[in-house]
Amino acid sequence: MPLSMTTEGDSVTIVRLTGTDEVRQHLSEIGFVVGDRVTVISNSSGNMILQVKEGRIALDRKMANRIQVGLSAE
Amino acid sequence: MAIRIALAGNPNSGKTTLFNSLTGSNQYVGNWPGVTVEKKGGTLKGNKEVEIQDLPGIYSLSPYTLEEVVSRQYLVTDRPDGILNIVDGTNIERNLYLTTQLAELGIPMVVAVNMMDLVRKKGDRIDIGALGKALGCEAVEIAALKGEGNQEAAAKAVAAAKAGKAAPSAVFEEDVETALQKISEQIKGSVPENLSRWYAVKLFERDEKVVADLKLSADRLGAIEREIEAVEKAQDDDSESIITNQRYQFIAKVLAGAVKKAGGKHGLTVSDKVDRIVTNRILGLPIFAVVMFLVYAIAMGGWAISIGTMGTNFANDVIFGEWVPGLFDTILGALGVAEGSVVYGLIQDGIVAGVGAVLGFVPQMLVLFLLLAILEDIGYMSRVAFVMDRIFRQFGLSGKSFIPCLVATGCGIPGIMASRTIENDRDRKLTVMTTTFMPCGAKLPIIGLVAGAIFGESPWVAVSAYFIGIGSVVLSGIILKKFKAFAGEPSPFVMELPAYHVPSVGNVLRATWERGWSFIKRAGSVIVISSVVIWFLSSFGTVDGNFGLVDDLWENVDDAYIESVAQDMDISADEVVAMDDSLLAGVGNVIAPVFRPLGFGKWRATVATITGLVAKEEVVGTFGVLYNYEGEELSENGDEIWDNVRADFPAAVGGFAFMIFNLLCAPCFAAIGAIKREMNNAKWTWAAIGYMTAWAYVLALITYQVVGLILGQVAFGFGTIIGFLLLAGLIYLLVRKGYVPEEGARNLTSVQAAR
Numbered sequence: 001m002p003l004s005m006t007t008e009g010d011s012v013t014i015v016r017l018t019g020t021d022e023v024r025q026h027l028s029e030i031g032f033v034v035g036d037r038v039t040v041i042s043n044s045s046g047n048m049i050l051q052v053k054e055g056r057i058a059l060d061r062k063m064a065n066r067i068q069v070g071l072s073a074e
Numbered sequence: 075m076a077i078r079i080a081l082a083g084n085p086n087s088g089k090t091t092l093f094n095s096l097t098g099s100n101q102y103v104g105n106w107p108g109v110t111v112e113k114k115g116g117t118l119k120g121n122k123e124v125e126i127q128d129l130p131g132i133y134s135l136s137p138y139t140l141e142e143v144v145s146r147q148y149l150v151t152d153r154p155d156g157i158l159n160i161v162d163g164t165n166i167e168r169n170l171y172l173t174t175q176l177a178e179l180g181i182p183m184v185v186a187v188n189m190m191d192l193v194r195k196k197g198d199r200i201d202i203g204a205l206g207k208a209l210g211c212e213a214v215e216i217a218a219l220k221g222e223g224n225q226e227a228a229a230k231a232v233a234a235a236k237a238g239k240a241a242p243s244a245v246f247e248e249d250v251e252t253a254l255q256k257i258s259e260q261i262k263g264s265v266p267e268n269l270s271r272w273y274a275v276k277l278f279e280r281d282e283k284v285v286a287d288l289k290l291s292a293d294r295l296g297a298i299e300r301e302i303e304a305v306e307k308a309q310d311d312d313s314e315s316i317i318t319n320q321r322y323q324f325i326a327k328v329l330a331g332a333v334k335k336a337g338g339k340h341g342l343t344v345s346d347k348v349d350r351i352v353t354n355r356i357l358g359l360p361i362f363a364v365v366m367f368l369v370y371a372i373a374m375g376g377w378a379i380s381i382g383t384m385g386t387n388f389a390n391d392v393i394f395g396e397w398v399p400g401l402f403d404t405i406l407g408a409l410g411v412a413e414g415s416v417v418y419g420l421i422q423d424g425i426v427a428g429v430g431a432v433l434g435f436v437p438q439m440l441v442l443f444l445l446l447a448i449l450e451d452i453g454y455m456s457r458v459a460f461v462m463d464r465i466f467r468q469f470g471l472s473g474k475s476f477i478p479c480l481v482a483t484g485c486g487i488p489g490i491m492a493s494r495t496i497e498n499d500r501d502r503k504l505t506v507m508t509t510t511f512m513p514c515g516a517k518l519p520i521i522g523l524v525a526g527a528i529f530g531e532s533p534w535v536a537v538s539a540y541f542i543g544i545g546s547v548v549l550s551g552i553i554l555k556k557f558k559a560f561a562g563e564p565s566p567f568v569m570e571l572p573a574y575h576v577p578s579v580g581n582v583l584r585a586t587w588e589r590g591w592s593f594i595k596r597a598g599s600v601i602v603i604s605s606v607v608i609w610f611l612s613s614f615g616t617v618d619g620n621f622g623l624v625d626d627l628w629e630n631v632d633d634a635y636i637e638s639v640a641q642d643m644d645i646s647a648d649e650v651v652a653m654d655d656s657l658l659a660g661v662g663n664v665i666a667p668v669f670r671p672l673g674f675g676k677w678r679a680t681v682a683t684i685t686g687l688v689a690k691e692e693v694v695g696t697f698g699v700l701y702n703y704e705g706e707e708l709s710e711n712g713d714e715i716w717d718n719v720r721a722d723f724p725a726a727v728g729g730f731a732f733m734i735f736n737l738l739c740a741p742c743f744a745a746i747g748a749i750k751r752e753m754n755n756a757k758w759t760w761a762a763i764g765y766m767t768a769w770a771y772v773l774a775l776i777t778y779q780v781v782g783l784i785l786g787q788v789a790f791g792f793g794t795i796i797g798f799l800l801l802a803g804l805i806y807l808l809v810r811k812g813y814v815p816e817e818g819a820r821n822l823t824s825v826q827a828a829r
Contacts, residue, residue: 008350021314022138022823023566028318029134030568031168041346044355047464049346049571054165056345058353058460060467060567 003038004046004064011039012069019066030057032067078125079118079231080149082176083160084169085131086572088188092160092218093128096228101128112141112491113148124232127154133168135175136281140494140502140824149179150269156235157183158227160218163193163200164573166333170325173209177242178275180268182234183211186227191217197336205332210243219578242271245324249308250316253301254278260294278302279314345573349457358461365449367537373442374522375533383531385437386522394430402426416623420609423702428605431698431715432597432691435519440590442518446483447585451577455480456569463567469548470555472496472564475505479547482512483540484589486745489514490752498565499824504554506752507762510741511546511769513539515593516690520736523694527716528729535730539737542773546738549808550769556812565823596689604685604692608658608699615656628652643677653700671793672735672771673728673778683735689742725787731778738770776801 006012014034017024031052032038039051046061059067081089090101097116118124129148130141137143149157159176161169166187176183187193187200206213212230216223244251257274265273265288276284277298290298302313309316342350352361373382402422403413411417449455458480463473474496482489489509496502513521517539525535554560617627618635633647639654640647643663653659654677662677669675669683682696701718723729740746740763750759779797782788 025136025314025318026133026138026568028315028322029136029138029171030570031171033319033322034315041342042350042353044353044358044464047355047460047567049349049353049460051346053168055168056349056571056573058456058463058567058569058571060463060473062563063566063568066566 001069002065003040003050003059003067003069004043004048004061006040006043006048006069008040008043010071011037012071013037014067015070016068017066018068023063023066027063027067031055032057038069076123076125077156077232077235078127078154079156079158079228079235080127080129080154081158081160082129082145082149082172083131083188084133084162084165084172085570087131087160087162087169088218089128089131089160092158092186092188092216092224092227093126095218095221095224097126113144118228118232121232124228126228132172134172136279137825139497143825149176149181150272153179154181154235155238156231157181158231159183159185161185161187163187163189163215164196166200167322167325167329170209170328171321174245174321174324177210177240177245178272180240180242180271182231182238182240184227184231184234185209185211185213186216186223187213188216188218190215190222191220199334201332201334205328208243208328208331210241240268243324246317246320247323249305250278250320253305256301257298260298261288261290264288264290275317279317343573348574349571352454352457353461355464359465362458362461363541365454366540367533369442369445369449370536370540371533373445374438374518374525374536376525376531377533380531380533382438382441383522383526385441386435386526389437390434394426394434398430399426414625416613419613419623419625420606423613424606424609424699425602427698427702428608428695429597429601429698432519432601432695433594435522435691435694436590436594438522439515439518439593440586443484443515443586443589444582447582448577450480450585451575451582453572453574456571459569460567460571466548466551467564467567469552470560470562470564471504471548471551472498472501473567474569475501475509475547475551475564478505478509479512479544482509482514484515485592486510486512486514486741487748490745490748493752494824496565497823497825498562500560500562501564502824503753503758504551504560506749507554507765508547508550510745510749510766511550511738512543513737514690514741515589516596516742517737519691519694520686520733523697523716523719524729524733527719528723528726535733539733542734542737546769546773550765553804553807554765556807556810558813558815561813561815593691596691597695600689601692601695604688605695605699608681608685608696611658611661612653612656612700615658615660617652617655624652624655628655658700669735671779671796672731672774673725673782673788674723674732674735676722678722679732683732683739686736687740687743689744690736693736725778725782727778727782727785727787730781731774734777735770735774738773739767741766772800772804776804 003012014032014036016034017027017032041049041051041056046064048064049056049058081093083089093099093116094101096118098119099116101114113130114128116126118126127148129145132142132145135146137146157176159173161173173185185206187202193200200215202213202215212234214223214227214230216227218224246254254271254274257277258270261270261273261277273284273288305316306313352358371377372380374380376383399422406418406421459473459476462476466473466475477495478489478492481492486509489512490506493502493505493509496505521536521539525531529535613623613625615624617624618631620627636650637647640650643654658681659677662681666675666677666680669680678700681700682693685696686693697719698715701715723732746763749762753759753762776797779788779793780801783790783794
């Protein structure tokens with residue numbers, strides 16, 4: 001499911017990045033890597049703050065829709 | 075020969091803090107990404123041979139925004155002798171991504187792991203020796219803000235640069251490394267030896283710019299392509315992703331051997347809890363509004379807690395009302411300069427009155443800058459950008475456009491430059507056009523004057539000025555986005571939020587002082603000169619056919635002449651003063667009709683508005699010179715000038731319209747220069763200035779005519795009709811269906827546009 005559909009407190013695994021090469025590349029560079037876990041700090045109608053690695057990244061809904069995630073097994 | 079060391083690292087990793095500490099300079103540090111948008115140089119303290127370059131923060135060497143291009147250009151083309159790579163120890167995994175790219179440049183490098191104090195506080199341990207070994211370069215621990223290890227890091231970087239050796243580790247898996255090796259062979263001779271690995275990786279990633287630059291033969295390109303495809307097939311992924319993923323895998327391996335985490339990190343930090351509240355969908359905006367209201371009320375309101383206003387009142391009434399004029403009276407008296415002479419008039423009525431009127435606002439300004447600096451340093455402002463993104467986006471702007479606006483509340487010029495962090499070219503241009511709508515420091519005296527003289531120090535005037543600025547940016551966004559040149563979706567919003575921290579006293583005071591001092595410096599230079607010019611033009615003129623000092627000539631005129639002047643100016647005879655016959659009044663009276671529909675068509679306000687182009691403070695400086703005329707004596711205190719100002723704005727709403735126009739119209743010459751540099755195009759520059767001035771005029775006219783009518787301060791007339799027509803036109807522009815671009819057809823990025 002897209003990252004924008006997760007709720008506060010969820011810890012999810014990144015399955016796939018979509019969008020143009022440039023956008024995917026930028027997402028990877030700031031820490032969104034397939035297979036990594038991210039934690040949802042807050043989500044207000046798709047605009048989210050996430051814990052990505054050790055940092056906090058703010059995304060708007062459009063960007064959050066480009067990140068496909070699955071619920072973590074852990 | 076000088077040794078050049080470049081500071082490179084992720085945004086907000088502490089490069090500028092380190093730079094200040096190493097060079098002893100005072101560059102502005104802010105707790106949000108993108109504070110440094112241009113590279114800045116300085117010499118290392120204690121070693122004049124070493125030149126330090128502070129580069130804009132970047133996440134990678136594949137440029138996504140304009141400031142990344144600046145850094146990449148410098149590192150690849152200008153090639154510093156050494157790189158000091160600053161790594162944020164609290165987010166080391168992400169930060170090392172750039173490190174793996176920097177290592178490929180073949181430049182000697184030292185990795186400085188910053189914020190070690192915070193890392194230790196968390197209980198994590200970093201084996202710095204093992205880290206350096208794994209990365210193939212020396213690594214050191216520093217805490218830049220506390221000054222721990224800064225000099226040692228610089229010394230190591232200098233030593234590495236002198237040694238001139240760079241030995242990048244093998245980051246990638248075997249098949250990729252083999253392919254890179256083969257690509258290197260293909261480009262041997264076409265690229266500098268030490269950049270061979272960097273170019274090989276870029277070719278492997280099929281970086282279009284590099285492919286175009288190298289102009290390789292079709293044969294070689296074919297051979298390279300075969301290598302890439304073989305790896306892609308084996309790994310079942312595209313080459314760019316392979317490189318990215320393997321970089322992270324390499325980093326994970328490095329960290330596994332060098333970092334021991336205290337563990338049990340899950341759970342929300344205080345920062346996270348605060349973020350849930352201040353970026354809340356419902357509460358986010360009201361919280362921001364309340365915060366800004368308090369900031370402006372404390373700095374510029376008329377309340378018991380408004381320390382800024384108290385300081386300014388003291389400065390106006392006592393320092394520049396009594397002490398300074400008194401002091402100059404004594405000095406001039408001792409020098410034998412008679413009161414009423416030209417020299418006396420020049421110094422007292424020109425320089426002291428003009429500069430004093432501007433400097434009187436320094437207390438308000440310092441308090442405002444101090445409060446804003448605290449908000450910035452805490453880290454609140456980057457949250458505001460995120461909160462505003464949701465609102466801006468509905469109007470087709472990105473929240474990133476809000477950061478330049480925030481910077482512009484200090485000074486418009488860095489605000490205009492901060493637009494470089496915006497990825498999309500149209501949005502960047504749009505932001506450059508609108509960011510100076512924000513009330514910068516130099517406009518504060520205008521706000522303070524209008525609030526104080528006409529609205530009894532109501533805090534709402536200053537707060538409204540701030541929100542009129544934001545409102546103008548938003549409304550302009552809506553209107554302009556409907557035109558073809560700006561149409562299209564804004565780029566998606568991605569921004570790192572730095573952790574909140576207790577503001578550093580040094581940082582906050584430095585930011586406050588820097589902005590305040592540049593204001594004071596301008597008062598001592600530009601404002602002195604303009605005040606002198608204004609004084610001359612307002613003191614000399616032709617009275618009844620004779621040219622000279624108007625005050626002297628005025629003593630001999632008869633009532634019939636006064637009556638004729640009054641008629642020319644359309645005022646009653648007892649309002650006429652000598653200055654109304656000055657050269658300046660002559661010029662002002664010609665232009666004044668332009669501003670009459672806005673409610674301030676008197677020549678003084680007109681002249682003040684025009685002098686605002688030199689510097690916005692000069693609007694008030696001009697008032698200081700021009701309204702200082704009461705009687706033979708210099709006014710005893712600021713209140714008298716305020717009384718005179720009030721008399722020129724019979725309708726209070728006219729004063730408000732005056733403020734609106736001066737806040738929003740074309741910025742000062744220096745800012746126009748900055749717009750020209752950022753637009754890099756004369757047509758766009760003129761379009762920007764023309765748009766701002768037109769916007770200011772329309773808004774001020776509507777305010778005076780329509781709001782004035784509603785409040786009962788302005789009578790119905792021809793102007794009212796124009797006002798309503800403009801209002802209707804404005805609403806039409808806001809709600810009309812705009813130009814809809816074809817899908818994806820016009821998504822030029824800033825980086826592409828700059829090529």
